[in-house]
Amino acid sequence: MKQIKFLILLCIGLFGLSFQAQTDEQVFKEIYTQSLTNGKSYDWLNHLSNQIGSRLSGSLGAEKAVIYTKAELEKLELDKVWLQPVMVPRWVRGSKEYAYIESSPGKTTTVNICALGGSIATPALGIKSQVIEVKTFKELDSLGKDKIEGNIVFYNRPMQASLIHTSEAYKGCVNQRYNGAVEAAKYGAVGVIVRSMNLRLDDLPHTGSMTYNNLSIKDRIPSAAISTNDAELLSTMLKLDSNIKFFFKQSCKQLKDVQSYNVIGEIKGSEYPNEFIVVGGHLDSWDLGDGAHDDGAGVVQSMDVLRLLKASGIKPKRTIWVVLFMNEENGLRGAKKYAEDAKRKGERHIFALESDAGGFTPRGFSFDCSDSAFSKIGKWHTLFKPYLIHYFEQGSSGADVGPLKTETNVLAGLRPDSQRYFDYHHASNDTFDAVNKRELELGAAAMTALVYLFDKYGL
């Protein structure tokens, strides 16, 4: 019996030694090989996209996604899986929107629009009015009440094609969508039409969140996105005749908040269980497509980080949490709730990584941290180069992990190739077929490798 015990201990010792003897390079290779040959992210995304579909906060899809991802995490035999309750807004699109340009009475051209998330409906019979095209709020201000009152404001500033990071082009335009209604309402506009945030010319309207700020209910005006092709058409027709009219009709509405959840899974740390590393994406999506890139990809990659750590034989020293945040798109309630709870409990989050920029080939990471932390992280860069992870820069992280920011911790965002992202972002073509299996798996592997390093070396 003693001999058997000795043999068992010897085996454990040898196994431990053999694992400890692995270099970071070897661990990276194992993680990547696991992800590219036995990855689960693509199968999970297939289910999320094709069996569940869109997952707008408060929808049946969102509820199903909570149940499904919790069940899948439970299959991974993590140390713990649980739901964190959070109340979320519930906005519904209603029937499909309808819009046309009327160049003369009875002569109309149908165009493609969609209500912006959070917008009110038009009156049941729609709105028809003249259109005032502007590129900026400054231009709107200069036109004033005289020109705007009673009309529809058409925001038509395109994303700037010459910018290399498409996210910068997005940032340069998105205030039209988010604040356009509030700004136009100041001058008595009756509605707002916004050029879709899309670098490509096509027929798809792209939704996204908008705000009314403190605007009283009676002053709120409906707001919709128009496809880039139709924005070009409308602009051209306005140049030919500024008196043409625009009609649109939408029946969306904001309902009462409903109960929903963040989904959380844990591998407990063996040495420092009270130091937390978070990896996550957001479980909700817009309602037009399947939310495959935004952010189904981030969800399944984050889930696979925990699975890949286990499959690669890594036993974390620190506690690793995967967090699937609810309601990033139109409220960020899940992220706020998570951060509040973490603060209240005094949990020390040393590192939080988000994937919410599409499932495309990963190019690197953006780190929100101090210069001294970054100088340490920067040294890991060479480990990633054989995997074509070249982008290691200080910058923003992600909307969901943002609220976890402290003076000493590190937040990060996966940075996939961004060139195609806005072709799909918040539109009906954000579907499973637009995601490439290898690209998705490379992202999951890169995230796992970074989590491995943070766990091993701490801060």
Add this chain to the structure above:
Amino acid sequence: MKQIKFLILLCIGLFGLSFQAQTDEQVFKEIYTQSLTNGKSYDWLNHLSNQIGSRLSGSLGAEKAVIYTKAELEKLELDKVWLQPVMVPRWVRGSKEYAYIESSPGKTTTVNICALGGSIATPALGIKSQVIEVKTFKELDSLGKDKIEGNIVFYNRPMQASLIHTSEAYKGCVNQRYNGAVEAAKYGAVGVIVRSMNLRLDDLPHTGSMTYNNLSIKDRIPSAAISTNDAELLSTMLKLDSNIKFFFKQSCKQLKDVQSYNVIGEIKGSEYPNEFIVVGGHLDSWDLGDGAHDDGAGVVQSMDVLRLLKASGIKPKRTIWVVLFMNEENGLRGAKKYAEDAKRKGERHIFALESDAGGFTPRGFSFDCSDSAFSKIGKWHTLFKPYLIHYFEQGSSGADVGPLKTETNVLAGLRPDSQRYFDYHHASNDTFDAVNKRELELGAAAMTALVYLFDKYGL
């Protein structure tokens, strides 16, 4: 009159100064902005793909492509545009191939195959035989004549998913396609079926070149590619019953060589007209899709390099040639002809750059050159980083520029993101819609920027 002359000279001088005063950073910005806002590559590719279509050497499509690209280059008001004659092989596919697996007499499952380029036809009634599956030539050798004679050999070694550069996975498999028939014919096989060179599981067979080497005509056997899904199916069915039969029928044939052309355009160098810089891609494509990625993308990007140089106000010191090579896919005749002529005329090619790895987001360049040349080139890398061109490595260049190699010159290949390339390579889905406009334009800009540096600084 003197005053006017003086003013003109002053203007020229100021203009010259103002251009010379531009930093490399400013020139890069101008090139990228031009390409992303006024690029021509995407429109040209639309025509090549959708109006002309596939361009296999000797086909009507290839002839139309020669005429079209020559005419488009002429519109650019280059210093010279001409055709370089070259005789090319002409292989035709004939009617659509047909194949099935027969699990028992009368019980058949149709599968997707396509003849490999250069293969002979099957007999008019097709071939039906038992199938021997192998993964390697070594395995084939070990089976020998006993097991192989009279049977169809099925090469089923998949591309290795764990490799990060998909081109390496391709290199690890492509001998099955290129040499499979010759090797199997040694042991009396009656035909060859090869798993498509595709990392993805789908229903599309991928063609590509194969050889008979010196095999006498009577010993040649037909060779076809099977889709990855059907390769998996066939392999599974063979495991259940090794006696199942495979039928295939194809009517392809090799015709007589025909006259074709490389298309060449020139901007003459202002200081060193006898130092040549070449940028190119190949004009021919396989016949199944439109050859949009392979290599329509490289063709239009190369054309746009010369246009972008002009549009950015750059007056090259050295002579810049765009060369659209004919017959890369099944003979490399255009490239060989071009290199022979260059050698015969004693033309000094200091730099040649090829784009032939798809129209995806450019990641960098691979340089085939001496260490000393590379240490100089490496210093340019920082200029490219704001444009997310991170990959600057010594390595291979491209099949068409390869024959231009000397001891002192530099050959290079654009290295786009490779993850999706083999999803489309040589298959019917290599079509215009699989190419993203911005990704294509970023490649053209990166190429132009590199040509600008070689022109400015020489070697």
